[in-house]
Amino acid sequence: MSAYCRYVDTKQWESLHEVLAEDARTEFKNTEGETIASFNNPSELVDSFISLFLSLKRCWCPQCNRIFLSGKR
Numbered sequence: 001m002s003a004y005c006r007y008v009d010t011k012q013w014e015s016l017h018e019v020l021a022e023d024a025r026t027e028f029k030n031t032e033g034e035t036i037a038s039f040n041n042p043s044e045l046v047d048s049f050i051s052l053f054l055s056l057k058r059c060w061c062p063q064c065n066r067i068f069l070s071g072k073r
Helices: 002-009 013-018 042-053
Strands: 026-029 035-039
Touching: 002 013, 013 042, 035 042
Parallel strands: none
Antiparallel strands: 026 035
């Protein structure tokens, strides 16, 4: 999770895209379990993040460990 936040904080949109599986579908739900946003692929998610988080000051904290995944995406 820390890599995602770090890439958003530092506006590294290509890096953010690269840590997502090509066929990843993302869905965000509220506390009632209702879908509030969904994206059919990483490009849709990253494009949305660019506009939503462009003015974001900070999401990632330096105390967070970096998580590296290996294997198939």
